[in-house]
Amino acid sequence: MTTKIADRAAQIQPFYVMQLLKRAQALEALGRNIIHLEIGEPDFTTPAPILAAASDFLKLGEVKYTQAAGLPELRAKIAAFYAQRYQVRLSPEQIFITPGASGALLLALSATVNAEDRILMADPCYPCNRHFLQILGADAKLIPVDAGTRYQLTAELVDQHWDANVKGVLLASPANPTGTVIPSAELQNIIAAVSKRAGFYFSDEIYHGLVYGTEASSALQFSDSAFVINSFSKYFGMTGWRIGWLVVPEAFVTVTERLMQNLFIASSTPAQYAALAAFEPETLIELEGRRAELQQRRDLLLQGLLALGFDIPCQPDGAFYIYANCQKFTQDSFQFAVDLLEAEGVAITPGKDFGRHAANQYVRFAYTTTQARISEALDRIHNFIARGC
């Protein structure tokens, strides 16, 4: 038989960080002590009330398919959460429980984007967003951004780069890898620019809740026609469960349900029952404690990196990432990451995992480990730099 892989699959780049992760694990197997600042997954366990909800559900043994769109109780709880947190009224019908934000994104794009369409995104951004479009025969139009716009698109950039093939805009706030939040007024302007063009607005809000000293607005506060991708992975501490959600405009409820049935049948039932406890007061108290800890880590790492000479012109407001310009030390941030790992056992993510624009000048640090480990990592990076990298 043939061994020819599909064109789209050939286009999809590997994550370069996987090479580093593999090498880090090999070094660990040799007994080296590695500090992981490359991993986009916090070191917290799933909150106890969520684990308890899952365990209680499993005692019944009835792990059947849910409705394709998800458990009605969970959809209702998410709708109530939007009312309380954002003062946004949603019908639970608009909310689909998905296998992670990945599933939400595939669902939203499958419902809206035709082959050959282009969606505007910031460069740098989360690379999978672009790859989902390629799966569908569409593509991203990546717009280079820098500190001048806090690494985000603006309404002006949307206007400037819109063309006949562009059908919408996808932005994350807070963003991966930069941690920056789109200010409310700008978000409103961007949505207005997209509306004017009769486009789609896809709002990646998976890091909502993880903001430090500022607020992140939901696109739904400014439009009932936006698609919102969210997840229980990040703020709610449920990475491994693979559960997220998608909010769709009323006009897309029927088609999204049909796509959900076909693409996934439904999301994992134990994860859905577990997530029922995500909005409990006891869980939220725990999560706010974690948010405070992440803020301290952010402050520690940010001050430390600035002191070492990394250029971080805009404060990362959220998520758990710092995107740092390292051109003072290197012209090749991937090699910098490789050498830092080999020399000092600190693993970070090279900029080229997030796009093309100035990618060789940047690395991403994730503060997903303890303050003690972050301090030690800063010492090791200091040594690395002091020796001339």
Add this chain to the structure above:
Amino acid sequence: MTTKIADRAAQIQPFYVMQLLKRAQALEALGRNIIHLEIGEPDFTTPAPILAAASDFLKLGEVKYTQAAGLPELRAKIAAFYAQRYQVRLSPEQIFITPGASGALLLALSATVNAEDRILMADPCYPCNRHFLQILGADAKLIPVDAGTRYQLTAELVDQHWDANVKGVLLASPANPTGTVIPSAELQNIIAAVSKRAGFYFSDEIYHGLVYGTEASSALQFSDSAFVINSFSKYFGMTGWRIGWLVVPEAFVTVTERLMQNLFIASSTPAQYAALAAFEPETLIELEGRRAELQQRRDLLLQGLLALGFDIPCQPDGAFYIYANCQKFTQDSFQFAVDLLEAEGVAITPGKDFGRHAANQYVRFAYTTTQARISEALDRIHNFIARGC
């Protein structure tokens, strides 16, 4: 903003059975007693050792992402299962743990099929298979089949219908909705026909293990270049967990891993830990007991339907479905299903959910409920027919 749905999404038909299910639930809410023979999910709970494995795992609280391809221990167990059950040697590297067979199918097709490609399938077949291709801008070429080929394609049909756009064949054995198994010699011939054309062979083996008085061969017994889709949902009783697997040829390991990272990050971790207990001797004893029960149900329902005058020319060997010709009673099997539900409270699935070929002459019965309920359903169907439907 726009409310225009994507072309591909508009092409995807709803499941007609959903209308029946919704009506059945409405009738139940009014106090009617409904017998569900429409649902492709057995009434068994998840086996106790699998539940125990999940509960033990949750006690640790560490529900993190696994490697994209899945837990190495689980991949090794599946490889060992192939060696033991099929005498097929696989490297665990070839096995990807997916969010259900749905995830496996999306992964396999994304890695292989280009836009405009056509994949041969039997009509009738499981409708989502065609829809996954449409998501990718490709499509199925549906080949009408009947009892003469046990509702399956043959090497001869593959030869006859292959054209320049056809890039492969996707078959299920046992099949949904017909329950028929492809005999080993024919499967070998089909694979040879595909090989001769340098095509892809996708083998849907999700009902393996659920065969009664015969054996189902794996495509891997005849080719190391086949893609095999399997699942813990059916034989292993794990529907709601959403966990399956995909076996890919060696040449596709790298690209499949890249696609898995991008499309799903990984499969649900609790489901993966749960599935570690799926191959335990204690679990397999329980599952074999269930298989024996399903065989009794098959026999009961088959004999009953034949006695009532349904035409079922080939014995359904596996899965938990009987695809019955009802043209003795109706020229419109969907209306027949609607009327049977309203009159007697028996829910079944209309043929048109599975294709176009003679679909109005067929209905599917699922024996996913107890023998007592099946007997009662047969009595009700008898009354329905006796009154002239």
